[in-house]
Amino acid sequence: AQSVSQHNHHVILSEAASLELGCNYSYGGTVNLFWYVQYPGQHLQLLLKYFSGDPLVKGIKGFEAEFIKSKFSFNLRKPSVQWSDTAEYFCAVTAYTGRRALTFGSGTRLQVQP
Amino acid sequence: DVKVTQSSRYLVKRTGEKVFLECVQDMDHENMFWYRQDPGLGLRLIYFSYDVKMKEKGDIPEGYSVSREKKERFSLILESASTNQTSMYLCASFYGGGKAGEQFFGPGTRLTVL
Numbered sequence A: 001a002q003s004v005s006q007h008n009h010h011v012i013l014s015e016a017a018s019l020e021l022g023c024n025y026s027y028g029g030t031v032n033l034f035w036y037v038q039y040p041g042q043h044l045q046l047l048l049k050y051f052s053g054d055p056l057v058k059g060i061k062g063f064e065a066e067f068i069k070s071k072f073s074f075n076l077r078k079p080s081v082q083w084s085d086t087a088e089y090f091c092a093v094t095a096y097t098g099r100r101a102l103t104f105g106s107g108t109r110l111q112v113q114p
Numbered sequence B: 001d002v003k004v005t006q007s008s009r010y011l012v013k014r015t016g017e018k019v020f021l022e023c024v025q026d027m028d029h030e031n032m033f034w035y036r037q038d039p040g041l042g043l044r045l046i047y048f049s050y051d052v053k054m055k056e057k058g059d060i061p062e063g064y065s066v067s068r069e070k071k072e073r074f075s076l077i078l079e080s081a082s083t084n085q086t087s088m089y090l091c092a093s094f095y096g097g098g099k100a101g102e103q104f105f106g107p108g109t110r111l112t113v114l
Helices: none
Strands: A003-005 A010-014 A019-021 A024-026 A031-038 A044-050 A056-058 A064-068 A073-078 A087-095 A108-113 B004-006 B010-013 B019-025 B031-038 B042-049 B064-070 B073-078 B087-094 B109-113
Touching: A003 A087, A010 A019, A019 A108, A024 A073, A031 A064, A031 A073, A044 A056, A044 A064, A044 A073, A073 A087, A087 B042, B004 B087, B010 B019, B019 B031, B019 B087, B019 B109, B031 B064, B031 B073, B042 B064, B042 B073, B073 B087
Parallel strands: A010 A108, B010 B109
Antiparallel strands: A003 A024, A019 A073, A031 A044, A031 A087, A056 A064, A064 A073, A087 A108, B004 B019, B019 B073, B031 B042, B031 B087, B064 B073, B087 B109
């Protein structure tokens, strides 16, 4: 069974600071990887995804993530955060075959101070 | 745009009551899921369904059941609600097409069991 670890539970940054949120997963086979974001009071929505190909993927709102297979990691980055990035961020993984449900990490609450 | 709707945003029930949470998607997706979201635990899979009348247990199915009589509708049932089922419940769907893909989420139902 797969599992996902997000080591940063609560991150506080000032506007314009750079962001990196860690995500590690455990699964021996081929995986699909996702970052979801939940803004206060809103639906969970997809930020970016990795299925195959270029391990550096770009998502919405200037976010990107890098898949490093040897480290089982899929860290999320943004060079300069804005107050509007305040949200909870979830990393998720699903195996390429078999059960198609997502396994989520515990989430990281990001607070950006103006 | 894919739309996933849930019957209630907020629900308050008494211990021992039978509770129905409804989810409807409008994109003819085969796969539907129920998760619960708790602080510090992320999202955990309760049940999922690959097709009409098909259901499979997720990671935390105890105390829950589901029903999928029509492709667009997936219901979560709490047979006898308990206080430890107080949580945010999220429904999701995706097409699938033979491999895992992006899931679309509903707005969630915040259930309080007194």
